[in-house]
Amino acid sequence: MIVINERSPSPIYEQIIQQIKELILRGVLLEGEKLPSVREMSGLIVVNPNTVSKAYQELERQGVIETLRGKGTFVAKQQSPRMEKERMQKFREALKQVAIEATYLGIDSAQLQKWLEEYMMELRGGTDA
Amino acid sequence: MIVINERSPSPIYEQIIQQIKELILRGVLLEGEKLPSVREMSGLIVVNPNTVSKAYQELERQGVIETLRGKGTFVAKQQSPRMEKERMQKFREALKQVAIEATYLGIDSAQLQKWLEEYMMELRGGTDA
Amino acid sequence: MIVINERSPSPIYEQIIQQIKELILRGVLLEGEKLPSVREMSGLIVVNPNTVSKAYQELERQGVIETLRGKGTFVAKQQSPRMEKERMQKFREALKQVAIEATYLGIDSAQLQKWLEEYMMELRGGTDA
Amino acid sequence: MIVINERSPSPIYEQIIQQIKELILRGVLLEGEKLPSVREMSGLIVVNPNTVSKAYQELERQGVIETLRGKGTFVAKQQSPRMEKERMQKFREALKQVAIEATYLGIDSAQLQKWLEEYMMELRGGTDA
DNA sequence: GTGGTCTAGACCACT
DNA sequence: GTGGTCTAGACCACT
Secondary structure, rough: EEEEEOOOOHHHHHHHHHHHHHHHOOOOOOOOOOOOOOOHHHHHHOOOOHHHHHHHHHHHHHHOOOEEEEEEEEEOOOOOOOOHHHHHHHHHHHHHHHHHHHHHHOOOOHHHHHHHHHHHHHHHHHOOO | OOOOOOOOOOHHHHHHHHHHHHHHHHOOHHHHHHHHOHHHHHHOOOHHHHHHHHHHHHHHOOOOEEEEEOOOOEEOOOOOOOOOOHHHHHHHHHHHHHHHHHHHOOOHHHHHHHHHHHHHHHHHHOOOO | OOOOOOOOOOOOHHHHHHHHHHHHHHHOOOOOOOOOOOOOOOOHHHOOOHHHHHHHHHHHOOOEEEEEOOEEEEEEOOOOOOOOOOHHHHHHHHHHHHHHHHHOOOOHHHHHHHHHHHHHHHHHHHHHO | OOOOOOOOOOHHHHHHHHHHHHHOOOOOOOOOOEOOOOOHHHHHHOOHHHHHHHHHHHHOOOOEEEEEOOEEEEEEOOOOEEEEEHHHHHHHHHHHHHHHHHHHHHOOOOHHHHHHHHHHHHHHHHHHH
């Protein structure tokens, strides 16, 4: 389910984080469901265990997953909106950069909204499956 | 005009690139206008000249600014959309991450579109000024 | 394998770029093969690591080599022709200058073609080895 | 007749040198013909006089033009092949780089020869005019 | 150990 | 004065 692009400029642990988030949003990973252990995951996606571990730790810090000692790692129960200030600021910043780059690429706001709609529909649609 | 955030995870030269793009889109920097020299800019934003130089070189590669040997660096004449494939792919990727993160933060697509509209209006509005 | 000419008018990082390209075309460096690390190379050819790094980054931009984070730098898999417009224009310009200079040196087109044949045979021959 | 590209990475004085050589090879400038003075040329092509002067000096060093005190600058009489070792070596080096880059761009030797033929025909054709 | 970023500062070609 | 190149060397993220 998770595909790593070694040539990507974004670090592998970031790719893992993003893709796990996406799998949860799409409903592939359900609330309370067990994630593969660090070692399993490290074998599945052929990546150093330290890298997987780092991704899990960050996901836990963000409240996306939960680690139960000796039991394993699970998708957190409350996947409700978490409006942490820091995260929100980062998001607004990213959104602004997207607007700038879109303008440079000559993409108008209608096209942009269409694409965003599509992506978000895909993600929300996932929860029905 | 340009403010560097030393604590930001994105490198200083990237911050310079993004902010110069923004200043151009907002119409603060006009076509053909001279940018501060590498040394001036380096003094203004308190950053090493090499770092400014790296940002200028990348902006030149992207066709945003132009360098005239021994004369200086200028905002490029044609700021027309450049649909380079690679850049477009990066953009689509960034857009997708924004959609994912928005979903996580509980921001619906209507809110997202409103914010994007605002940013893009600000940018386009700048060219009239 | 790589020899830097400090008196050459072309910058050191350009010399590195050209010679690595040549080594690949001659088949001395094979697809997927690891290049010396920035530090190793910098020691081998007695040049500052930053200069080697600059050469590697430009080679990556051109798709000649690939960087895997924390792992190293490798000869890219597909060394297929890349017909980027900009690069092609630069090439045509260089070719024209060669024609002009040849005429000045009294070299006729038959001789020129013979030399080019030789060089290209050498390069293509390298991939068999 | 001479067109300067201020955005070109090759310096203006080099562009002047190359284009004067080309004009001579094409027969636009004839042996013994007077060149515009440094000031005239500087006005014609809108370039700093120092830059023109530098180009003329280099052309004189190469034996392409001759300066007669108080009279002006003229296309040299003997435009016969001058096989200076240094120049020849530089040329062979440039030719080699052309071969390497052509291979990278996927241009075969037949195409390369066709282009070279064309360029050289244009140049030689010029002497008939 | 790997490449990426950055500083401080020198030197150079070009205008 | 302008940008381009290079050195020497530090620090950092990533694997």
